Amino acid sequence: MERIAEWLHEKNPGLDGPIAHDEDLIEARLIDSMDFLEFIDLLEELSGSTIDLQEVTIDDFRTLGRVQERFLSAAAG
Numbered sequence: 605m606e607r608i609a610e611w612l613h614e615k616n617p618g619l620d621g622p623i624a625h626d627e628d629l630i631e632a633r634l635i636d637s638m639d640f641l642e643f644i645d646l647l648e649e650l651s652g653s654t655i656d657l658q659e660v661t662i663d664d665f666r667t668l669g670r671v672q673e674r675f676l677s678a679a680a681g
Contacts, residue, residue, distance in 0.1 A: 605672055611646055615639055625669040630662065640665075651675045 612634050613619050619634065629635045635643055643665070644655055655675065664674045 605668060605676070607650060608646065608668065608671065611643070623668060626667050628666055629668070630666055635665065647671065647675045 609623055612623055612629070616634055623629075623634070627634075644657075648655055660674070664670060
């Protein structure tokens with residue numbers, strides 16, 4: 605999760621402090637449509653697997669907690 609937080613801070617230079625596990629990344633505009641595909645690439649790199657966009661919803665990317673649960677936990681398949 606540290607690399608994801610670093611990436612979010614790189615994309616949002618005005619962002620100070622940690623990002624809450626349950627903060628809505630989309631509503632807070634920490635991820636926008638221009639950065640979304642890059643974010644998916646990062647998640648694929650970190651998880652070691654391809655993300656099939658037919659099998660996910662926007663809610664899977666909404667919070668750090670959900671991202672971790674959906675893509676980075678041992679159960680993510």
